[in-house]
Amino acid sequence: xxxxxxxxxxxxxxxxxxxxxxxxxxxxxxxxxxxxxxxxxxxxxxxxxxxxxxxxxxxxxxxxxxxxxxxxxxxxxxxxxxxxxxxxxxxxxxxxxxxxxxxxxxxxxxxxxxxxxxxxxxxxxxxxxxxxxxxxxxxxxxxxxxxxxxxxxxxxxxxxxxxxxxxxxxxxxxxxxxxxxxxxxxxxxxxxxxxxxxxxxxxxxxxxxxxxxxxxxxxxxxxxxxxxxxxxxxxxxxxxxxxxxxxxxxxx
Numbered sequence: 001x002x003x004x005x006x007x008x009x010x011x012x013x014x015x016x017x018x019x020x021x022x023x024x025x026x027x028x029x030x031x032x033x034x035x036x037x038x039x040x041x042x043x044x045x046x047x048x049x050x051x052x053x054x055x056x057x058x059x060x061x062x063x064x065x066x067x068x069x070x071x072x073x074x075x076x077x078x079x080x081x082x083x084x085x086x087x088x089x090x091x092x093x094x095x096x097x098x099x100x101x102x103x104x105x106x107x108x109x110x111x112x113x114x115x116x117x118x119x120x121x122x123x124x125x126x127x128x129x130x131x132x133x134x135x136x137x138x139x140x141x142x143x144x145x146x147x148x149x150x151x152x153x154x155x156x157x158x159x160x161x162x163x164x165x166x167x168x169x170x171x172x173x174x175x176x177x178x179x180x181x182x183x184x185x186x187x188x189x190x191x192x193x194x195x196x197x198x199x200x201x202x203x204x205x206x207x208x209x210x211x212x213x214x215x216x217x218x219x220x221x222x223x224x225x226x227x228x229x230x231x232x233x234x235x236x237x238x239x240x241x242x243x244x245x246x247x248x249x250x251x252x
Contacts, residue, residue: 005233009068035064035159040114044155047083052227053181054162058082058089060154067194072166079159082180084152092180093150095158096142098132104164106123107141111158113147121149123158169198169251174223176207177231177244187213191248198251206245213247223247 050059062085067076082092093113097106111123125145133140148157165171175186191200202213202221211225231244 010185010223021026028110035079036065037112037159038062038081040118040120040155042118044083045116045118046218048153049082050084050181050183051148056082056089056181056230057086058180059090060178060180061184063182063185064187065180065185067172068186068190069169069192070190071169071173071192073109074164074166074168074170076162077159078162081155081157084150084154084156087152090150090152090154093147093156094144095147096144097160098140099162099163101131101139101141102165103168104162106160107144107163108161109154111145111147113149114157115149115153116151116153116161121147123147127217135230161175170246171248171250173241173249174213174247175244176211176225176246177243178228179230181190181230182225182228184226185228186222186224188220188245190220191246193219200249200251201211201247202247204247206243207247208245221249 006123018191024219044061050056053059059082061081062079063081064079068074084090084092095111096108099106106127109127113121113123115121121146125148127143127145129141129143131139131141143160147158153221169192172189176185177184192198204213208225211223213221213223215221227243231240233240235244
């Protein structure tokens, strides 16, 4: 377990932040620059397997998480792109996004299927909300939807925003390990900056070689990582997230 501490007192112009670095596919990688669909990649469409994940039903080609801890509009933008390699992998067209109602909401959901021939089927269906757990007056819910026309060889991708309750400062987590092998991923966090009341510290564990959160000159914490193994569950294991590759951010 490693840790780092940052005094949150930095202020930077949005223009400088946006120009700081470019993301996957030469698109802006920071949430305040916006997340959208990546260009169709012919090489990804041709893929039939991943050597580092032999026999995998699907893999995550690219994942992006961009978070802003703002007093009035705290939110996190998420994007995920999945390559379907087998018939079993088509199950990943059924998407469920977990959230805690009352403290957060899932908004701005967009999704599409890229067929093996490169044509696109846009998601135009309904996003359903359902309760999956209740505990001490709090509800854990999911936003669920199904992507259209998913075939073996398809790419499915979607992005959404997690809106957090305003006037609160939240700790957060980058959970790198997923059910599927992840080829490439990028993460960013713009910390709370309104005053010196809070200090941000972060710890990490089980990160892949070469991955380490770094603070830019503008106070942004970012990380790029590659080839993250699929997380394997076992009977009687401790809580999954405690064993996954992760970075935890805490204000105190």
